[in-house]
Amino acid sequence: MKSLSIALALAAPVHAGLRFGCSSLTIQRLDPVVEPGNAPSSHVHHIVGGNAFNATMTGDVGARATCTTCEMSEDFSNYWTAVLYFKHPTNGSYHRVPVVNNAALAPNTKGGITVYYTPHDFTTDDLKNQPIKAFPPGFRMTVGSPATNSLDQAKGHIGLRYNCLQTLINRGPEMVDFPDRPCPAGIFAVHHFPACWDGKNLDSPGIYNTIRMDGFTNAPPCPASHPVRMPQVTYETVWDTTKFNSMWPSGTPNPFVWSFEGTSGYGTHADYMFGWKGDSLQRAMNKSECFYDGCGSITKQVMTEANKCTVPDMVGEVTDGWLDHLPGMAM
Numbered sequence: 001m002k003s004l005s006i007a008l009a010l011a012a013p014v015h016a017g018l019r020f021g022c023s024s025l026t027i028q029r030l031d032p033v034v035e036p037g038n039a040p041s042s043h044v045h046h047i048v049g050g051n052a053f054n055a056t057m058t059g060d061v062g063a064r065a066t067c068t069t070c071e072m073s074e075d076f077s078n079y080w081t082a083v084l085y086f087k088h089p090t091n092g093s094y095h096r097v098p099v100v101n102n103a104a105l106a107p108n109t110k111g112g113i114t115v116y117y118t119p120h121d122f123t124t125d126d127l128k129n130q131p132i133k134a135f136p137p138g139f140r141m142t143v144g145s146p147a148t149n150s151l152d153q154a155k156g157h158i159g160l161r162y163n164c165l166q167t168l169i170n171r172g173p174e175m176v177d178f179p180d181r182p183c184p185a186g187i188f189a190v191h192h193f194p195a196c197w198d199g200k201n202l203d204s205p206g207i208y209n210t211i212r213m214d215g216f217t218n219a220p221p222c223p224a225s226h227p228v229r230m231p232q233v234t235y236e237t238v239w240d241t242t243k244f245n246s247m248w249p250s251g252t253p254n255p256f257v258w259s260f261e262g263t264s265g266y267g268t269h270a271d272y273m274f275g276w277k278g279d280s281l282q283r284a285m286n287k288s289e290c291f292y293d294g295c296g297s298i299t300k301q302v303m304t305e306a307n308k309c310t311v312p313d314m315v316g317e318v319t320d321g322w323l324d325h326l327p328g329m330a331m
């Protein structure tokens with residue numbers, strides 16, 4: 001399975017980069033990027049990565065965290081997205097959709113997110129002129145917005161897409177909205193982040209997207225306004241919708257909603273809090289042999305060790321099981 005999925009990815013023009021799994025760390029209503037200080041934040045998130053995760057996060061996260069659910073053991077970053085819920089078509093109850101790990105990840109990865117850092121093809125001239133620079137401590141960014149509510153706006157969010165999984169390794173075409181029929185192996189959500197930075201703002205206003213196509217694509221050179229070429233970060237999450245498919249009568253609308261009551265898929269979004277320890281990400285980005293599963297420049301851990309990393313439940317509310325309303329959403 002592993003070699004097949006790498007072969008699939010190789011068909012895309014990606015020639016170097018990291019790809020690894022991070023098990024699920026926590027599911028709760030916190031968002032230190034968009035709503036710092038709010039515990040709870042407005043809607044539920046699925047979070048992976050380091051144990052410095054908190055309602056407020058500032059400064060050098062990589063220096064503060066002591067463990068991570070990621071396979072790369074020097075990566076104390078946090079990665080999160082909204083959570084997918086099933087809304088029962090007749091009785092209106094909600095149930096959280098479980099996350100399963102991507103088929104090709106390290107053994108014992110639990111749920112989680114597949115993370116990519118792609119510097120692309122080291123041989124191209126533009127990459128020689130604009131070498132990849134790792135993010136600085138304190139850097140954070142967000143892509144997409146829960147407020148996106150039209151197809152045209154969603155189309156404008158390049159790289160925020162869905163696949164209706166036919167099997168865990170056969171993804172089918174990318175879609176802007178939720179699939180309109182049951183998916184045999186689940187719903188795959190992908191979030192590509194921009195690759196250019198202004199070198200000043202540690203937050204989203206500092207980032208700029210030069211990518212004009214969905215999927216894995218080499219980021220074009222960065223403009224003078226945002227001259228720093230960063231690793232291009234991508235998340236993939238597999239939402240296991242299969243146990244809800246039988247409760248979806250044909251002809252009724254898609255019963256899945258994002259945790260902000262997002263009944264269309266347009267509001268999909270993702271957040272990133274940089275937290276690699278010291279210069280570890282830069283070391284990896286400097287090596288063209290750092291491909292997919294890492295290289296001698298960075299340290300890995302077995303996932304049974306990664307899975308021991310936890311954070312406290314800081315909100316203390318039920319997010320799973322049958323619920324009469326989504327956490328944080330009025331009835």
Ligand SMILES: *[C@@H]1O[C@H](CO)[C@@H](O)[C@H](O)[C@H]1NC(C)=O
Pocket residue numbers: 051052053054055056311
């Ligand atoms: C989260 O922040 C609170 C308040 O600042 C602090 O008491 C707590 O130790 C922090 N938790 C972690 C895991 O950093």
Ligand SMILES: *[C@@H]1O[C@H](CO)[C@@H](O)[C@H](O)[C@H]1NC(C)=O
Pocket residue numbers: 088091092093322
């Ligand atoms: C809705 O249906 C589900 C699945 O049958 C059930 O478990 C849940 O309790 C129901 N909710 C209500 C409010 O009846």
Ligand SMILES: *[C@@H]1O[C@H](CO)[C@@H](O)[C@H](O)[C@H]1NC(C)=O
Pocket residue numbers: 131279282283286
């Ligand atoms: C990465 O490469 C750049 C450019 O060659 C160099 O200046 C920098 O010191 C390298 N950093 C690390 C951590 O290897």
